[in-house]
Amino acid sequence: MTLRADDAGVTVHPREFPTNRGGLCQKGWTAAELLDHPERLTTPLVRDAATGELHPASWDTALDRVVAGIRAVQDDAGRDAVAVFGGGGLTNEKAYALGKFARIGLRTRHIDYNGRFCMSSAAAAGMRAFGIDRGLPFPLADLGRADTLLLVGANPAETMPPLVRWLTEQRRNGGKLIVIDPRVTATARQADLHLQPLPGTDLAVANALLHIALTEGWVDRAYVADRTTGFDAVRRGVAAWWPARAEQLSGVPVADLEATARALGTGGRVIILTARGAEQHAKGVDTVTSYVNLALALGLPGRDGSGYGCLTGQGNGQGGREHGQKADQLPGYRRIDDPAAREHVAGVWGVPADELPGPGVPAYQLLDSLGTPGGPRAMLVFGSNPVVSAPRAARIEGRLRDLDLLVVADLLLSETAALADVVLPTAQWAEEDGTMTNLEGRVLRRRALRPPPPGVRTDLAIISDLAARLADAESADVDPTDANPASVRPAAVAAARFPADPAVVFAELRRASAGGAADYAGISWDRIDADDGVYWPCPTEDGPDTPRLFADRFATPDGRARFHPVDHRPAAEEVCATYPLHFTTGRVLAQYQSGTQTRRVAALRRAAPEAFVELHPDLATRLGIDDGDPVRVTSRRGEFRAPARLSAGIRPDTVFAPFHYAGAGRANSVTNDAVDPISGMPEFKICAVRVEKA
């Protein structure tokens, strides 16, 4: 989008860009309302020990409190007693700086981010199959040319409306759209074929589709032989998933499985996309892998116009996962336990490699350890609201309360900020420069329209200032009497190491990412402007970028994609007599994530004012519930309340609620905190509940 500022304020104008083609949904149109929102934070807040209230404070007071708190817990309990929690909405520069700050500013291994709740399962599945994780290994425009497009657990008509323009084009070109979703969503309604499985059975559906492809002779044997390894184990595994078996488990008719397999197996250009519906499970990695296996068996990845991809969620969901705010990761999508990667990044950062901490733990494990014996006692949160977005949220809320020090940098007083000891007001998207990397792996520019209002600082400036103050405090410790006026002050060194200027940070990010999977070395802001974005990897300034991956080889050591046999397993929590219904969560069009921003925009609040519980009319009748009645949804972990919304578009054995809301309507009060053993992704998409009239 393009912004214009005049006396009346900032207005949004759609921009003809290759991804959205001029489309904006209501969230885009209204985004500027937050710039001058009356609830916007414009001064730091510090909790008063006596009253327990948050009070406005100066930046010096607030940052001193943060530094003192960090020093206190680290002196007492070691470096790892401080944790950092980031967000997938942060720019690449901020994500990079935050990871660096954690590793060499705070020197803690504990950093992770809310992207763990978003696409980590697809990322892990992509890594193990292709050796690389880029949401779409091809431009979004390929969707418009696909003969068959399979969406698994994706509802872009609500979550990414401009993308639907590509689906419309696809069908206008005669393509077939197939959607797998337990609900008749706005996206499913547009599909030629909609498979409506029981939540938690997507993996069995994929294995049955591959079973059919095998029995019908649609497997691309030459591709499997030339470009992959490990197929035999997968072939034997899916032999046990004949369609009728998957039908009984999932409820998807054999005929629909066969029609889907046929469309995938006999179409020319075929694309399979997964999103949160397939991924947010305790078997999310295996579920995504089952669709990757299917794509590989059909010879799709690397074939022109075909492939497998993941629809990445947050604004910078892709870039945010590449540059080091993940627990096990260093910039350029490097692994923190890889000696060569450590050596390279430490060199860029100017520290010995052995000073870099090792891997931390994934987001939920981190949040669940806060304030517990051996767990972190202080945490800095940037651009995230886990009180609303974490699973089993009441428990996490308790963990946050148990911290000695909680620091939240945000532009509004989110539910998490409201618990903080120190709240730092930050700049918004229209007030800072930087880059984001979209779902295509295309690096895009964000340009500042105006400076932040007085009293507000950018995240980069906050990190820089904190690093300087920490360095100062530490050096004072070492030997306060040994002041050497000739030496450079440690604070100045630290400030130089953590620049506040995003252009400087990006230049360093390029060097740090050089040679990594996500190589940005050849990407400059000028080149992004000139080319409508640049696709990574792009190792040299004068060399090409990479709109399409995998044409010749995969990013594995032997260049072949890897099959992994995966089998269905039950959800972590199954229904029983006490909790007889499946519960699943998702999004609505007019709200975003934890709703901190969108719940404060009047037009969006009017469109989607409160949480609701979607249930089938037959189920409602049995429970004595009418449309609009207040209902209570209870699981083993908690309850929430919201009005009933009856819909024949949901299975009678399943209820749904959006997760954007806080307080009594917080859907995550009941969700399950079981996590995927590989990705650490929580099981947001299925748990067992009881529903009653409230």
Next chain:
Amino acid sequence: MTARVVIVGNGMAGARLAGELHAREGDRKVTVLGAEPHRAYNRILLSTLLAGRIDEPDVELTEAAGHGVDLRSGVPVIAVDRSAREVRTDDGERIGYDHLVLATGARAVVPTLPGLDPANLPERVVPFRTLDDCRRILAAADGARSALVLGGGLLGLEAARGLATRGLATTVVHPREHLMERQLDPTAGAVLAGTLANFGVSVQLGVSATGVAADANGVRLDLADGRSLRADLLVLSCGVRPDTALAQAAGLTVRRGVVVDDRLRTTDRSISAIGDCAEHDGVLTGLVAPAWAQAQVLADVLTGTDPLARYRPRPVVTRLKAAGIDLASMGDAASGGPGEELTFADPTRGTYARLRIRDERLIGAILLGDNPAVGTVIQLFDRGQPVPSDRRALLLGRALGAVGATPAASPALMPDAATVCQCNTVSKGALVRSWRSGARTVDAVVAATRAGTGCGGCRDAVSGIVDWLSQAESVEVTR
């Protein structure tokens, strides 16, 4: 905890048990002894193999070899010595066990007919049960133009459909009055016969065979009504009989199958039986799903994962698996009795549905042909969940379940509050108001309201409303 587990049989049940044991914690030695010389394979895929749509490697199943599992194929067990706790193989080896599992399966029944010696069947007469049977059928079918199948049950029909796929003119001979009489009622049987005819499979009903004559040139099947049918090969699909020889010789209680309790134990506490050879509560399973459920329970019991695990039979769903034929049968559908009964028949198109409901639960169903609700019906039956208040949803499926407002015939009939643009929450009333405020083209209305600027899906609807506004002399707008 059991230290040495010996499984006799590497079929669907035995291989599954080995996998279940393999997947559980604990230190144990599992020996699987398979009589057939093959890897574990999926019997369900044999008819697909018969149809020539897959190759032999494609029927292989995952084997739990290594990590404490010793898998030996081509090793028949000929005796169990209960006092020594040993099994004896046909080459004289003795293998000790702490717990023995019989998963010996079942053997094809060869009917007692003149001309058929079970020990020495003619080359062109083959039962349909094992992978080797499949190979022999395929060898006989090579160059053949016609085939006979004796037995119109589930497996016989799958074999017939497979042979027809290969281009053989195939005739099914069935002694009963309709096909699959255990699962179908006469109407369904007739519809199914019609469907089969479309695929080149003809059916002879209500007539039994009286004799077989075979030579190198072909097979003759003599019928009780005096006719004789000739073909290039004859496939026998006359049911199976549990393979209980080992158990019987070892002195275990055997009725039709090896008798087991809820923990799958035989009358010897150290010996269990699962799958087609086992008889639980008077019932032989004969299907994969119960065999796998038994394997899971037994693995839980043997490993101590869940010492209280008990096998509870679930209602059985029979699914005919053959190209172009979609048949599901479950519960007590074929007979009458109290309760609601729903039927839908479109025999011309090969579709038939019969549902029996009692106390808001499905007690039986037959679904043949194009029944979009088949997945829902199976799940409701399997889980004993209540049926929809509108029963037509089960008979007619998604055609009725489709949701979403149908667009009003004319914008005039659309309520003002109706949302036209979901992405930007723009109602018809808002579009009309923008018109009244001076927006006179689609672009102007879009610019004023943002309708159609998200996914673009409502663009036609917006155009329609603008057209209507252009033509209407006066438009009443209410809030």
